[in-house]
Amino acid sequence: MQRLIYTIGITALMMGCSLMNKFPSENYYQFSYYRNYYQQNDSLIFEIQNPLKCPLRVSISSKDKELKQLVNLFDTITLKENSDTLLKFYFPFEKDLEINFRSVFGSLNKEIKKVTIAFPFCEGKTHKILQGYNGRYSHSTNYSRYALDFDLKVNDTICSADEGFVVGVIEDYKYGGSSKKWKNNDKSNFITIYHPHSGLFTQYVHLIHKGSFVKIGDKVRRGQAIGLSGTTGFTSVEHLHFNVLKPSYSGGLVSTEIEFCGGSLGKNLKYKDTVKNVQKESTITK
Ligand SMILES: [Zn+2]
Known part of the structure; x- marks a missing residue:
């Protein structure tokens, strides 16, 4: 009897694992237009x-x-x-x-203004950097070069880094993985926000299934809770992938460097650095 329970337990565990890594056949899009x-x-x-x-x-x-x-x-x-x-x-x-x-x-005619933004998580929270600018694991293309990975856990709250409008939401994916097929096919849930005063876009990636609090067209404040962190798409650990983007002549958007409130430059943030969002002013502690 004990052996049977043990076998059932193993089978359930294996099913759980295969579900966790189930590669989606569907493709979801962050917006649609006529x-x-x-x-x-x-x-x-x-x-x-x-x-x-x-x-x-x-x-x-x-x-x-x-x-x-x-x-x-x-x-x-x-x-x-x-x-x-x-x-x-x-x-x-x-x-x-x-x-x-x-x-x-984005429009190529729109002037990009230099701004400082908040960290993309709740005021008062502290998080570690898991991958900085030009990270070899997944921050090496024009689209991802200046992205930052923060160690948010599954269900941690993600906040908008600046005021703006929601222009893209995907929240229907359920799974994630770290193999090649996950890397080559973007199957992550994410939110895109446009910031008209700066011309920049921000993206918050790997949200849980149905983890967005906002929808296309919503106006958001700096620091507003917009969703829940997760592990959908290409990832080996739970984290928030945060990217600041601007329109590019070579195609769509490209990743761009940013300064956070309190004087932290994105380019100075390295693996294991701790950053804190204090009353929307941010500081870095090595
Ligand atoms: Zn990343």
Whole structure:
């Protein structure tokens, strides 16, 4: 009998492990937007709507020869926050078209202001740095180079580093892992916030399943609780991956350096350093 219980126990444990690491087949997106195209008489018409409280750059592409020449003329369209656009082009070809839309956050015309921001956790809390700028484990691309990992545990509260608007939320993933497939496919829950006064974006990554307190369009204050930390996506330990980003000519957003309230420079924060959020003023202790 004891042996049977033991066997059942082992089986349950194994099932638990396989569930923990179940790689999701679904893909979730942090926002959606309306885009459409149709031919009318000799015209090709595009309709695009930006539902977000941040600028959105949309590019259109197609393998079709005639259409390729046409879309090369305007390349990327920048839509202001919460705006619609309708583009009409002379296009006298009757054919089935396959058109792809690609969207990225931010406007290249928006000036980026130098600001200091709060640490992305609750006022009064202390946390350790697990990975700093240019960390070899996962902070080595243009998108992640100046990210910081803080040692938040599962269910610890994440707070907005600055005031702004929520422009992206994914909270439907359940699992995480550290193998190659997790690294090569982003399956993490996260929140993206746009900060209009600085032009910067901040991202808070690896939240638990259904761990966001905010939704797209919400206005948030600096220090406001926005979600719960977790281990979804590519990670080997529980932590909060925090990234500050700005629009880039080379594509979407790129990671950028930041200074925290109280004078802590992100670039000086190294593995095992302890940082404290004190009344939204932050200090570093080695
Ligand atoms: Zn990280």
